[in-house]
Amino acid sequence: MNRRTILGTVAxxxxxxxxxVAGADGLPALEKKERYKVGFAQMESNxxxxxxxxxxxxxxxxxxxxxxxxxxxxxxxAKQVSDVDSMIAQGIDVLFLPPREEKPLIPAVMKAxxxxxxxxxVDRSVDSNVAQAGEHYVSFLGSDFIWQGQQVAEWTLENxxxxxxxxxxxxxxxxxxxxxxxxxxFDDVMxxxxxxxxxxxxxxxxxxxxxxxxxxxxxxxxxxxxxxYAHNDEMAIGAIQALELAGRKPGEDVLVVSIxxxxxxxxxxxxxxxxxxxxxxxxxxxxxCEVMNRxxxxxxxxxxxxxxxxxxxxxxxxxFIDEAY
Ligand code: GZL
Numbered sequence: 001m002n003r004r005t006i007l008g009t010v011a012x013x014x015x016x017x018x019x020x021v022a023g024a025d026g027l028p029a030l031e032k033k034e035r036y037k038v039g040f041a042q043m044e045s046n047x048x049x050x051x052x053x054x055x056x057x058x059x060x061x062x063x064x065x066x067x068x069x070x071x072x073x074x075x076x077x078a079k080q081v082s083d084v085d086s087m088i089a090q091g092i093d094v095l096f097l098p099p100r101e102e103k104p105l106i107p108a109v110m111k112a113x114x115x116x117x118x119x120x121x122v123d124r125s126v127d128s129n130v131a132q133a134g135e136h137y138v139s140f141l142g143s144d145f146i147w148q149g150q151q152v153a154e155w156t157l158e159n160x161x162x163x164x165x166x167x168x169x170x171x172x173x174x175x176x177x178x179x180x181x182x183x184x185x186f187d188d189v190m191x192x193x194x195x196x197x198x199x200x201x202x203x204x205x206x207x208x209x210x211x212x213x214x215x216x217x218x219x220x221x222x223x224x225x226x227x228x229y230a231h232n233d234e235m236a237i238g239a240i241q242a243l244e245l246a247g248r249k250p251g252e253d254v255l256v257v258s259i260x261x262x263x264x265x266x267x268x269x270x271x272x273x274x275x276x277x278x279x280x281x282x283x284x285x286x287x288x289c290e291v292m293n294r295x296x297x298x299x300x301x302x303x304x305x306x307x308x309x310x311x312x313x314x315x316x317x318x319x320f321i322d323e324a325y
Contacts, residue, residue, distance in 0.1 A: 027138055028116040030094055032296045038066040039087035039117075041108070043100035044075040046207050047234045048262050052325035053123060053282040057096070060285030064292070077104035084108035088115045096288050097137075098123040101175035106130050109137050120291060122284045125177045133303030138295060141287055141305045145178045148278045149185020151311055152229060152257050155276045157193065160255055165190075165227045168218050169201035170211050170239060172231035178280070179203070182231045182259060199225070204235040211235025215242035230258045233265035233277055240273050250274070261312055263324035269317040279309035282325065 030036075040057045044050055054070065061068040069087055073080035077100045087095065088111060095112045097119055099105030109131050112119045119137040126137075133139050156165070167190065172179030183201065190196040200218045204211035211234060219225065219242060228243070228250075230236035236258035240250045250256050251272040258265060261279035268274035287305065295301055312320060 026135065028113060028118045029298075030118050030292070030296045033093065035065045035067055036093045036292070036296075037091065038068050038292075039084070039090075039092040039095040039097075040068060040070045041080055041083045041087060041095070041097050042070065042072045043077075043080050043098055045072055046075060046205075047232070048264075048325055049206075049232065049234070049260055049280075049282045053098070053284055056283045056285035057288065058285075060289050064285075064289035066289075073100065075100070077101050080105060081108045084112060088112060088117060092117060094292055095119040096122050096284075099126050099177075100124070100173065102127040102177050102180070103130070103175065113137070118295065120288065122288060123282070139291065139301045139303055139305050141284060141291060141307070143280050143307045143309050145181030145280075146185035148259050148280060148309065149182040149187075150189055151185075151278045152182075152259060152276060153186045153189035155311070155313070156227060156229070156255065156257050157189070157196075159275055160227060162226055163195065165193075165196040166222065166225050167196060167198045167227040167229060168215070168222060168225045168239075169198055170214060170228065170230040170235040171201055171203040172206045172235075174203045174205075176206075179206075179231055186229055196227075204230070204238065206232045206234060208234040208238040211238030212242045213238075215239040216245070219243070219246050219248075226254050228254060228256045230256070232280075233258045233260040233262040236274060236277070237264050237268060240268060261310070261320075261324060263321060266312055266317040266321040266324050269312060269314055270321070272314070276311065276313050278311050281307055281309060 042054050071083035073083055080100055095117050106126055113136055121137055121140045123142050125140045199222050202214050204214045228239050236256050243250050248254050256274045258277045259280050261277050265277040
């Protein structure tokens with residue numbers, strides 16, 4: 001225990017506020033128990049990825065001895081924060097939180113810590129200038145979104161046949177870590193190639209219909225687009241619908257590239273309408289169980305438990321479509 005933690009613990013005991021013995025770095029510890037009351041504060045269920053993630057937690061609960069308290073904030077960061085408040089009031093032992101946006105969910109992280117509840121961020125993270133793994137929350141369990149964007153860019157450079165790439169980018173939820181990092185990963189690679197130009201970049205909120213609407217609008221302004229980069233498959237599928245409605249032929253006169261690895265995306269690749277989708281696995285339940293148990297055993301958890309993702313193209317989409325969500 002460091003000096004700050006000892007003082008903190010002494011103060012808590014002094015005021016009769018002891019909630020949990022803090023860990024070595026001021027993090028709340030997790031007492032090893034027969035069963036755990038586990039909070040999972042989901043942000044929304046607006047696409048197959050979110051639904052698959054939520055199902056993964058429910059499917060893991062019994063085998064991991066969880067009494068699961070699961071909520072759904074229906075796309076509202078403010079409600080996601082209040083959902084965490086209510087879980088704290090219910091006395092959860094541990095919190096798994098996929099923060100919808102990097103800044104508005106900081107209060108939820110800080111409140112859980114102050115209540116002596118260890119928090120694991122899953123699938124998305126928070127602003128690291130304000131809250132850090134190992135200090136304010138235990139760890140971030142998730143993919144490398146910058147790597148995902150880089151892989152999409154590299155595949156596009158290798159497979160785009162035209163002279164000049166006129167790129168439209170459909171961004172994920174504004175202020176979310178996957179949107180920020182998938183943009184950085186892709187854009188930084190493309191900035192090194194003079195024959196590649198990103199002419200428009202706009203959020204479709206990771207949703208199929210909004211992605212379609214945004215693509216319809218951007219097509220009006222940029223009829224010469226020949227590459228569409230979507231931060232997730234749902235928006236890519238929406239974009240394909242918009243392109244076909246406008247008489248374009250995705251896979252022939254426009255290259256559509258994306259991230260997630262959903263069943264519909266793998267089918268679009270098999271049908272020749274999408275070029276690549278970089279996997280971003282939603283199946284966090286088993287990983288959450290494993291890391292929580294390690295923490296309860298007193299192990300120090302690495303600040304980022306990184307999920308390794310695959311790349312799906314025409315070479316392997318048919319092989320993996322049966323396991324896709
Ligand atoms: C990625 C996750 C993203 C998916 C989208 O970990 O946060 O959110 O890529 C989902 O499909 O909405």
